[in-house]
Amino acid sequence: MGRSTETGQVEDAMTAGTVKVHTSAERDDSVVLMYPDNQLRDQVRSYDETQSAFSVIRSTFFNQL
Amino acid sequence: MDGLFADLEQEELFVSFISEHFRQSPTEIASVMHCTNHIDEERIRYSFGEYKQNLEKFDVFLRSRNPDHYKRAGALLHSLHESEIITKVDLESTAEELEAGYTRVNYGDAEHILKFVEFYETYYNQMMCFDVSYRACAAYENTPVQYDFDYLYNMCRYLRSNSNLALDTFFMMFKSLMAR
Numbered sequence: 001m002g003r004s005t006e007t008g009q010v011e012d013a014m015t016a017g018t019v020k021v022h023t024s025a026e027r028d029d030s031v032v033l034m035y036p037d038n039q040l041r042d043q044v045r046s047y048d049e050t051q052s053a054f055s056v057i058r059s060t061f062f063n064q065l
Numbered sequence: 066m067d068g069l070f071a072d073l074e075q076e077e078l079f080v081s082f083i084s085e086h087f088r089q090s091p092t093e094i095a096s097v098m099h100c101t102n103h104i105d106e107e108r109i110r111y112s113f114g115e116y117k118q119n120l121e122k123f124d125v126f127l128r129s130r131n132p133d134h135y136k137r138a139g140a141l142l143h144s145l146h147e148s149e150i151i152t153k154v155d156l157e158s159t160a161e162e163l164e165a166g167y168t169r170v171n172y173g174d175a176e177h178i179l180k181f182v183e184f185y186e187t188y189y190n191q192m193m194c195f196d197v198s199y200r201a202c203a204a205y206e207n208t209p210v211q212y213d214f215d216y217l218y219n220m221c222r223y224l225r226s227n228s229n230l231a232l233d234t235f236f237m238m239f240k241s242l243m244a245r
Contacts, residue, residue, distance in 0.1 A: 039129040040137065043068030043204050050203040051211045053196035054091060060214035061181040062093055 069201055070137045074120075079113045080106065086197045087150045093181060097174045099157035102189065108148045115144035119232050135243065138202030139236030145194035146224055146235075154189050156182065188221035195220050202239050210243050 072078040087104045094100040119140035123132040132140070158168035160183040163175040170178075185192070195217070203209035212220075220238075224230075 038127045038133055038136075039131050040070060040133050041205060043070075044207055045204055047069055047200055047204050050200040050209065052200060053192050053217055054089075056212065056214050056217055057091065057181060057184075058093065061184075062177070 069204055070134065073116070073137075073141065073201070076110070076113050079116070080109050083109050083112065083145070083150065083197065087193050089193075091181070091185060094156070094178055094185065097178055098168075098170050099155065101155040102193075103152045103155065104150050105152050108150050108152075112144045112148035112150065115147055116140055119143055122232060123236075134202050134205035135240040136236045138198045138239045139232065139234075141201060142194055142198035142238070143230070143232050143235040145198065146191070146228075146230070149190050151190050151193065154186060156186060160186055184218070184221075188218075188225060191221035191224040192217065195224065198235075198239075202243060206243050212242070 073082065084104060084106065087109075088102055090100040090102055120132060120137065123136045123140065124130045158170055158175075160179060162168045163170060163179050163182060166172070166175070168175060199212070
């Protein structure tokens with residue numbers, strides 16, 4: 001668990017005694033790693049071409065595809 | 066950036082798209098008896114505010130400030146789930162009435178639609194909000210994983226039983242479903 005300081009640094013309690021201080025840049029990297037592949041790509045098909053819940057219902061309750 | 070998710074960042078497009086989606090009555094029911102979804106535009110506008118706020122929560126963690134489709138679909142599902150857009154569904158006959166025969170609908174048709182009516186009158190909001198969010202996500206996925214009724218039922222039941230879920234839960238639903 002870390003503790004933020006006013007300077008934007010994080011002290012790592014896991015390394016208490018030999019306190020490791022992360023810079024802001026390092027901290028940002030670690031946060032970004034929580035969310036890799038983090039950008040919206042282009043849409044690849046139209047909304048109408050996607051599977052709808054109604055089609056699932058139809059094939060389940062009404063035996064129609 | 067363009068496409069559906071770009072449109073959904075504009076309030077009026079969000080409202081018209083979501084209104085149109087949630088107004089759809091299932092044709093299987095509507096072809097047999099009267100069925101109308103009542104929606105509340107104020108709730109859609111509230112949902113838009115929540116959706117934008119959800120995107121901002123992801124933005125904080127992203128250098129790109131441009132969340133991917135899993136996060137956007139999660140943000141959308143979270144905001145719609147919170148808002149309960151459909152206030153009520155008017156059914157000419159309830160599942161109970163269909164089963165008991167207290168209905169204008171003939172026996173054959175009643176029996177044909179009964180199971181679906183039972184499902185729909187319980188889970189209309191959950192089904193519709195998962196449907197639109199899944200489809201928006203699938204529009205950006207190269208090979209979208211398709212789901213079956215068992216998955217849909219479990220999802221609806223989970224959503225209905227859990228009203229206060231964290232945003233990351235919804236993101237993980239789509240990430241774990243699609244990104245295999």
